[in-house]
Amino acid sequence: MDNLTFRNSILLVEGLKVTPQSSYPVFIVLLLVYIFIMVSNIGLIIMISTEKNLHHPMHLLFCNLPLNDIMGTTVVLPRLMQDILKEASERYITYFECVIQAYFVHVFAVASHYVLMIMAFDRYVAICNPLRYTSIMTNKMVLKLSALAWGLAIFLVTILLGLTIRLSRCIYKIENPFCDNASLFKLSCEDVSVNNVFGIIYTVIVLTLSLGSVFITYIKIATVCLTSKNKALNSKAIKTCSTHMAVYIIMYVSCGIFVFLHRFPDYSDSRKLASIMFHIVPPGLNPLVYGLQTKEIRQKITKFWWRKK
Numbered sequence: 001m002d003n004l005t006f007r008n009s010i011l012l013v014e015g016l017k018v019t020p021q022s023s024y025p026v027f028i029v030l031l032l033v034y035i036f037i038m039v040s041n042i043g044l045i046i047m048i049s050t051e052k053n054l055h056h057p058m059h060l061l062f063c064n065l066p067l068n069d070i071m072g073t074t075v076v077l078p079r080l081m082q083d084i085l086k087e088a089s090e091r092y093i094t095y096f097e098c099v100i101q102a103y104f105v106h107v108f109a110v111a112s113h114y115v116l117m118i119m120a121f122d123r124y125v126a127i128c129n130p131l132r133y134t135s136i137m138t139n140k141m142v143l144k145l146s147a148l149a150w151g152l153a154i155f156l157v158t159i160l161l162g163l164t165i166r167l168s169r170c171i172y173k174i175e176n177p178f179c180d181n182a183s184l185f186k187l188s189c190e191d192v193s194v195n196n197v198f199g200i201i202y203t204v205i206v207l208t209l210s211l212g213s214v215f216i217t218y219i220k221i222a223t224v225c226l227t228s229k230n231k232a233l234n235s236k237a238i239k240t241c242s243t244h245m246a247v248y249i250i251m252y253v254s255c256g257i258f259v260f261l262h263r264f265p266d267y268s269d270s271r272k273l274a275s276i277m278f279h280i281v282p283p284g285l286n287p288l289v290y291g292l293q294t295k296e297i298r299q300k301i302t303k304f305w306w307r308k309k
Helices: 004-010 023-050 057-062 064-074 077-084 095-129 132-138 138-164 181-185 193-227 231-261 265-278 281-293 295-308
Strands: 010-013 092-094
Touching: 010 095, 010 181, 023 057, 023 064, 023 077, 023 281, 057 064, 057 095, 057 138, 064 077, 064 138, 064 281, 095 132, 095 138, 095 181, 095 193, 095 231, 132 231, 132 295, 138 181, 138 231, 181 193, 193 231, 193 281, 231 281
Parallel strands: none
Antiparallel strands: 010 092
């Protein structure tokens, strides 16, 4: 490979900063975490898809979450673990691979918000309009909501990355453990004000739609519960909504930390660690929180466990 081709198509990724002595322990820990995330999320998808009594809108919508978690973890962790075992000067990636990784990194982040939004809508219909639930939340509606969540995520990220790949490059090092949009447009010496402005608009749209819709949904649910004297309804609302809110808070806090730290260059190392944790903590905790707190899924897991014993 000649020097010009190398310079134009190959990037150097900073990767995760670890000492040579800790590289193997960190690799093993990340590998175990990755295996757990894959097994738990794939297990939930298989369980919901094979058990007919779990073929309810709530559980079918939930399948979007482990699918997204599998994608978000796989697009980052295997490459990150591979780089840990390499010298810092040998962590190369092609520009094309970097763009693909950045694309799915952002789709994962946006879809995390929108999937939880449509799950909140499902809870709203179930609690606030229980008599119309089966007529509203049909299989067709589940498909439409799922397509809306993924379609909106893909649309926004396509524009975001499209604005970045148009730029020429004069820098060839990704100052991040993995590729993302900000790392890519920082490779350019051109004016990136359009990228910065759209990045802010993109972030505001995602976070505002997410937080606003979930907040309004739960205000309405809380209002119904406070005005209702139906203890069974209130108990069901608390159980299902607390699970959803726990998953949402885990995701929102994990995402918010590294978005917030982006504004403070002095905390770049903390921001980089937080960005990695965003791809580990929600995908690792979601199956535990949602799977074990949902009565039907918990019963299936318990039944399967005792059958094996």
